[in-house]
Amino acid sequence: MHPAYVTCVCTAAYGLMKLAQALGANALADKDPLPPDLRQRLLARDPLFVASHWVLFTVAVVGVVVALATVRPWGRRFPRRILLTAAWTAGIFMIVRSFGPVGFGFIGDALVLTGLRPPPPQHAAPARELARWDLMLWSPFFLVWGLSWTATARRLTRTVRGERKTGAGGGRAGGTAAPPR
Template sequence: MPWAWKRPTAYAAYATCVCTAAYGLMKLAQALGANALADKDPLPPDLRRRLLARDPLFVASHWILFTLAIVGIVIALATIRPWGRRFPRWILLTATWTAGIFMIVRSLGPVGYGFVGDTLVLTGVQPPPPQHAELARHLARWDLMLWSPFFLLWGLLWTATAWRFTRTTRT
């Protein structure tokens, strides 16, 4: 079947690229030394301290995440562009479905941060340690307003891209 990249259903892949690029650029900025929302990253206090102190492990992780964002953009585009036929179909399907499901699960937060975890912290059902209570509530609010919705949108876009690719490349 021809790979029609001008169909309206291909827009999910383009929107996936936009979200991936935004995340990747934020990680690049952090790798180069900018704060770029690093202080809003929902991490336990000890890891948060290391992140803000520019621990070499975190700097390296930012470079790795930036590189993965570039790979993600290529994968999303490969599902709708003719040159994407050079990639094995199973690799593109595995990558797109896995990314989408992972991000949706992260946004829901059955364990830790996400809509469920943040709500449990903010309502007091799962109170954080007293010495970090205010920081935990602050980070939970940021996660509830910014990160969880972003990861949910991004995950839904990845799954829409995967679904479209699955349907358009069936033999």
């Protein structure tokens, strides 16, 4: 399977979760690794968080289009540099988030769970629970999602280089053409 399709599935799953949250569903919102004050605002459906869910849903829709544009014939209409920049940026961002050198992620979660970075005592139990959820769900998801974006970008990079060598593609955007039916 082409990595762009894995990217589409991950992006659509995330987008649908954000849509559900924007429409009022919990949809794992209580497992979102946020500081306590922000988490309370999220669960109370603060208008800023509701708006952010709509924005993230919209970004996910754009992400699905970008991922598909790397492999579908209609994607040749998009400038390749934009597709490559979007794919590499999303992939690297998500991989960095999954490891969490500055917060949640494999590293941050391990530090919280081992006590090397203890949370404030009044928030210790919820912080450990959220770190477990992040370690078991969110960080692996972001890692797979980020790796699929970088694999999509790498595959598109190879396609672009191949077209430059052969003179195919006319310098237009997109990815490999689908085989004729």
